[in-house]
Amino acid sequence: xxxxxxxxxxxxxxxxxxxxxxxxxxxxxxxxxxxxxxxxxxxxxxxxxxxxxxxxxxxxxxxxxxxxxxxxxxxxxxxxxxxxxxxxxxxxxxxxxxxxxxxxxxxxxxxxxxxxxxxxxxxxxxxxxxxxxxxxxxxxxxxxxxxxxxxxxxxxxxxxxxxxxxxxxxxxxxxxxxxxxxxxxxxxxxxxxxxxxxxxxxxxxxxxxxxxxxxxxxxxxxxxxxxxxxxxxxxxxxxxxxxxxxxxxxxxxxxxxxxxxxxxxxxxxxxxxxxxxxxxxxxxxxxxxxxxxxxxxxxxxxxxxxxxxxxxxxxxxxxxxxxxxxxxxxxxxxxxxxxxxxxxxxxxxxxxxx
Numbered sequence: 626x627x628x629x630x631x632x633x634x635x636x637x638x639x640x641x642x643x644x645x646x647x648x649x650x651x652x653x654x655x656x657x658x659x660x661x662x663x664x665x666x667x668x669x670x671x672x673x674x675x676x677x678x679x680x681x682x683x684x685x686x687x688x689x690x691x692x693x694x695x696x697x698x699x700x701x702x703x704x705x706x707x708x709x710x711x712x713x714x715x716x717x718x719x720x721x722x723x724x725x726x727x728x729x730x731x732x733x734x735x736x737x738x739x740x741x742x743x744x745x746x747x748x749x750x751x752x753x754x755x756x757x758x759x760x761x762x763x764x765x766x767x768x769x770x771x772x773x774x775x776x777x778x779x780x781x782x783x784x785x786x787x788x789x790x791x792x793x794x795x796x797x798x799x800x801x802x803x804x805x806x807x808x809x810x811x812x813x814x815x816x817x818x819x820x821x822x823x824x825x826x827x828x829x830x831x832x833x834x835x836x837x838x839x840x841x842x843x844x845x846x847x848x849x850x851x852x853x854x855x856x857x858x859x860x861x862x863x864x865x866x867x868x869x870x871x872x873x874x875x876x877x878x879x880x881x882x883x884x885x886x887x888x889x890x891x892x893x894x895x896x897x898x899x900x901x902x903x904x905x906x907x908x909x910x911x912x913x914x915x916x917x918x919x920x921x922x923x924x925x926x927x928x929x930x931x932x933x934x935x936x937x938x939x940x941x942x943x944x945x946x947x948x949x950x951x952x953x954x955x956x957x958x959x960x961x962x963x964x965x966x967x968x969x970x971x972x973x974x975x976x977x978x979x
Contacts, residue, residue, distance in 0.1 A: 657892055658725050659973040660697035661966060662758070662857055662901040663688070668962045672955065686715050689724065695963070696970040699725030701758055701855065701901045704748055712751035719753065727855055727899060728757030730801065732786040739793060746797045756800045756854050756899070758829040761786075762808040765837065767912075767919045776922035780813070787821055794825040802829035802854035807837045810923070811848040818852040827854035831903070832887050833861040837872055837912050838923075839930035846887050850894040857903040858973070860884060862943040864909070868916050870938045871909035873947035876965050877902070877972035881941045888977055900977050902969045906962040908949050 663670060666688070673680035682688045685702045692700045699719065704712055719726050728749040733742035749757055761783040762769070770776050787803070794801050803826065805814050818828060828849045834857075835845040842861075860880035864871045877884060891898055913919050914934065920927050948965070950958050 655896060657897065657977055658698045658899045659970065659977055660699040660701065660725065660899065660901055661688075661692045661695070661970075662701040662903050663703065663729065665902050665904050665966055665969075666691075666962065668906055668950075668955070668958050672959065685726075686711070686718065689715070689719065689726065693722065693724060695967055696974065697902075698723075699727070699899070701727035701729065701899070703729040704752060707748060707752075709748065709751045712748050716751065716753035725899060726752055726754050727802075727901065728752070728754040728799075730757040730759050730799075732759055732761070733789050733793075734786075739789065742790060743793045743797065746793055746799050750797055750799060755798065756802055758802045758804055758855055758857075760804050760806040760808075762806060765807040766809075766922055767807075767837070767914075770922045771918075773922055773924070780809075780817070784817060784820060787817070787826055791821065791823050791825055795823070799825070800854050801826050803827070804829040804857060805831050805834050805845065805849060807834050810838050811835055811840060811845040815848050815852065828852040829855040829857055830891065831857040831859070832882060832884070833859045833872075833874065836861055836863065837910065839914060839926060839934040842882050843886060843890075846890050850890055853891060853894050853898055856891060856898055856900045858884075858900045858969075858977075859903045859905075862909075862947045863938045863941055864943050864947065865935070865938055866911065869912045869914040869919070870935070871947070872912050873909040873943075874903070874905045874907075875943075875947055876904065877969045878976075879944065884972075885976060892977075900973060902966060902973065904962075904965045904969045906948050906950065906958065906965050908951055909947050 669680065669682070673683050682691045684706060685700070685704050688702055689700050707715070715726070730745060730749065733739050762779065766776070770779060790801065803814070803818075805811060805828065809817065814828065818826065830846060830849045830853055832842060832846060836842060858877075859874050860877045860882050862873045862875045862880045864873075888900075914931055948961065
């Protein structure tokens, strides 16, 4: 490496170090913590939000208590519907328990402006939250974006909104963890983080999502770990189908991911990082990577990734039928969801905290 190339890397190295320092300062305990993110209980949340009888929680406070009952130390969730007094009450409860809270936060929008965004950030801080997860895109890249130009506009808009949010985050003392959400490849997201270059903006590393973009899961973790602020921890199953493969969250330790290697890599970067279980009890997702439309936003990926990925999928058939909810009664789905979460937290107690 020549001197010019070395010097060009210094800002990115400094940014990565500052993100890691910020993440370490969040907990300061010298050990990781384990809990649940909202989507790990998304079936229960649907019942709760529909006003269903018997739902064990209705809001973030109830979700926190429910998660603690399953063996979690805390949760990553939204404070939607809370006011400052309620947020402070929740903070008191969590501090008394010795638990943790991470938040969920949408990025500012032109139509709502920075004032609304800053009010949400202040509410999270009232609850004692220092890390909040966000997503840049609600859909899946290969299903929603139809052209490379559409993706380029999305990328530019994402950077603009993060830069718009950053001064608010810095002023209020909140770290924003951007999830790899089947939108950016790991290299693209790492490039975005280098471009932002702020200790207040990092990554919520999802251990399984980028399989849908034909990426090696271990490489994804290693690429994004320098920007680590939080984790969505999951195991995955894959299965060949007519137009590509099916992708499913499965109970920890029963899928194809090398979870112990991932834990070591992530804790090696930040021993204090929070692992939020995301065990989505739902039908398998279709990744149509044998179709032309799949490649519209990254045309080079067919030649670079398809053959290798499909060979890997064929060599890793599921050991048991992946979870499915179609045709099941809600009561049964809820029992399965809770069982999956209990199993996941038990695995994490042994292999993340043990």
